[in-house]
Amino acid sequence: MAGGLWHTLTAVMSAWHSSKLFIERSLSIEHDALHILAGVLLWLGLAAAFRRSLASGLPWGILLAAKDLLLTMFVPTLLLAALRLRPELFGTGGRARRRR
Numbered sequence: 491m492a493g494g495l496w497h498t499l500t501a502v503m504s505a506w507h508s509s510k511l512f513i514e515r516s517l518s519i520e521h522d523a524l525h526i527l528a529g530v531l532l533w534l535g536l537a538a539a540f541r542r543s544l545a546s547g548l549p550w551g552i553l554l555a556a557k558d559l560l561l562t563m564f565v566p567t568l569l570l571a572a573l574r575l576r577p578e579l580f581g582t583g584g585r586a587r588r589r590r
Contacts, residue, residue: 526565529553533566544580545573 514524536542536549550570553563573580
């Protein structure tokens, strides 16, 4: 049982790595930039999927499971802090603070 799970996880991670290399090479995107873009896209997608505001901690918190944490989380963390500290900059007029 554990051997089958390990084999599946290894296959998934290998496919993920191959996909990342394909995207990097075909679009001429650096590895670090791809992580930043992926982090922001995942953050936006998770907010939409859970129907939560970007100022909510839930979409950001789910991203904490990312393997390359620093690069993946930098921009979403920066934007989350900006949304919470200055929501008027994003046109929310302070509504983000009331919807926790």
